[in-house]
Amino acid sequence: xxxxxxxxxxxxxxxxxxxxxxxxxxxxxxxxxxxxxxxxxxxxxxxxxxxxxxxxxxxxxxxxxxxxxxxxxxxxxxxxxxxxxxxxxxxxxxxxxxxxxxxxxxxxxxxxxxxxxxxxxxxxxxxxxxxxxxxxxxxxxxxxxxxxxxxxxxxxxxxxxxxxxxxxxxxxxxxxxxxxxxxxxxxxxxxxxxxxxxxxxxxxxxxxxxxxxxxxxxxxxxxxxxxxxxxxxxxxxxxxxxxxxxxxxxxxxxxxxxxxxxxxxxxxxxxxxxxxxxxxxxxxxxxxxxxxxxxxxxxxxxxxxxxxxxxxxxxxxxxxxxxxxxxxxxx
Numbered sequence: 001x002x003x004x005x006x007x008x009x010x011x012x013x014x015x016x017x018x019x020x021x022x023x024x025x026x027x028x029x030x031x032x033x034x035x036x037x038x039x040x041x042x043x044x045x046x047x048x049x050x051x052x053x054x055x056x057x058x059x060x061x062x063x064x065x066x067x068x069x070x071x072x073x074x075x076x077x078x079x080x081x082x083x084x085x086x087x088x089x090x091x092x093x094x095x096x097x098x099x100x101x102x103x104x105x106x107x108x109x110x111x112x113x114x115x116x117x118x119x120x121x122x123x124x125x126x127x128x129x130x131x132x133x134x135x136x137x138x139x140x141x142x143x144x145x146x147x148x149x150x151x152x153x154x155x156x157x158x159x160x161x162x163x164x165x166x167x168x169x170x171x172x173x174x175x176x177x178x179x180x181x182x183x184x185x186x187x188x189x190x191x192x193x194x195x196x197x198x199x200x201x202x203x204x205x206x207x208x209x210x211x212x213x214x215x216x217x218x219x220x221x222x223x224x225x226x227x228x229x230x231x232x233x234x235x236x237x238x239x240x241x242x243x244x245x246x247x248x249x250x251x252x253x254x255x256x257x258x259x260x261x262x263x264x265x266x267x268x269x270x271x272x273x274x275x276x277x278x279x280x281x282x283x284x285x286x287x288x289x290x291x292x293x294x295x296x297x298x299x300x301x302x303x304x305x306x307x308x309x310x311x312x313x314x315x316x317x318x319x320x321x322x323x324x325x326x327x328x329x330x331x
Contacts, residue, residue: 003096006030006126007089009082009104011038013054013141014317015063016151018131023064025128026099027073034095036082037061052145052296057081086111090118097124134158146270147296150317156293159324160259166252167286171330178305179292179323180313194269194296198288198303200227200234202310206302207235214269217262217287219280223306224251236277244277251283254290262290270296288313289327293320 008026012019026033043054054060061079068074080088085107089095098108105127112122130138133153143149148156163171186202188209197203197213201222206213216236220228228234231241245265249258258280265276280287288303292313295301299315313319 001029001031003030003124005032005034005095006097006099007034007036007087007095007123008099009036009038009085009087009107011043011054011141012060012064013043014144014151015060015067016139016141016144017153018139019064020067021131022099022101022128023067024071027071027076029097029099029126031076033073033077033099034088034092035064035077035079036087036089037064037079039081039083042083052298054141086114089123090114090120093120095123097126099126099128101128101130103130144317145297147266147294147299147315147320150320156320157259157263157290159327160254160290160293161256163254163289163327165255166250167254168330171327172252174326174330175286175289178308178311179288179319180301180311182305182309182311184309186310188302191300194266194299196291196295196299196301198284198291198301202302202304204234205310212237212240212275214275215262215265215278215291216275217278217280217284217291219282219284221283224283231277231279240275240277244279246279246281249280249282249284249287252286253282254286258287259290259294262287263294266294266296289323292323 006026006029037060040057064079068077089111100108108125116122133139133149134155139153144151186205188206188211190211194214196215197206198217200218200220203213203216203218220226231244245261247258247261249255261278268276288301291301292315295315297315301313301315303311305311
């Protein structure tokens with residue numbers, strides 16, 4: 001332990017393994033640790049992904065406090081709300097070092113330049129390595145909100161690959177139960193979140209209501225009978241039909257190609273906020289699996305439950321874990 005007081009800052013949204021490592025390294029360097037936690041206003045000023053919001057200040061603060069208590073570090077820490085990258089660092093004289101990652105070194109340079117201007121000493125900058133996920137890319141709150149990974153760095157598309165194309169009879173039986181809220185009577189409503197429809201009937205219901213899904217997965221069949229000759233009969237705009245993507249996926253399968261295309265269309269929507277159509281050659285009944293597992297948090301996924309109605313799934317970390325557990329225990 002080299003320093004008396006060290007400081008670090010962060011939003012700590014969806015408190016994950018990378019955050020835990022970052023804070024843990026700070027306590028190895030300093031006897032006391034000043035933690036700057038971005039305020040609600042400061043967090044809101046950062047880049048948002050679709051409709052996925054940052055957690056409240058209270059939720060993020062509590063996650064940090066719980067971690068500190070679990071490590072018996074709470075008495076060595078002070079958490080302060082910050083509205084910019086400087087926080088209290090332009091008035092505190094007793095800070096010895098700043099703990100940063102490679103991505104925030106530039107911020108540390110700005111802090112030190114500002115401290116020198118107000119007559120304070122420059123702080124030692126200590127760079128902590130980033131924690132990587134399964135795909136050797138960093139674990140980040142953004143990737144969690146976008147649905148790519150979980151808080152421990154598990155990559156969602158890797159988990160889907162465990163299905164190995166054709167699902168088991170046991171998993172098929174599990175999927176006969178609704179994965180979300182079952183609507184016997186269904187009237188589509190547009191809300192401020194990404195909207196995915198899986199199946200021709202539920203997709204057409206949205207289109208008839210004037211709602212274009214952000215991602216629609218269809219196969220021109222209902223209950224395995226050909227009902228539509230083409231995408232225009234479903235009611236899609238011509239310009240969107242021209243950009244539709246075809247994917248081969250046999251009945252009872254979740255192919256790697258289907259998973260990859262669903263994932264890419266998610267990223268396309270996040271980046272450009274434009275809808276997509278995936279037309280499955282074969283059967284799209286099981287496309288709800290990659291749709292839920294790869295979707296950004298807060299997304300609503302709709303699919304048909306034969307003979308019962310329409311299922312609405314609000315994508316959350318808990319729902320992803322539930323579905324992954326189902327897959328793992330039935331394969």
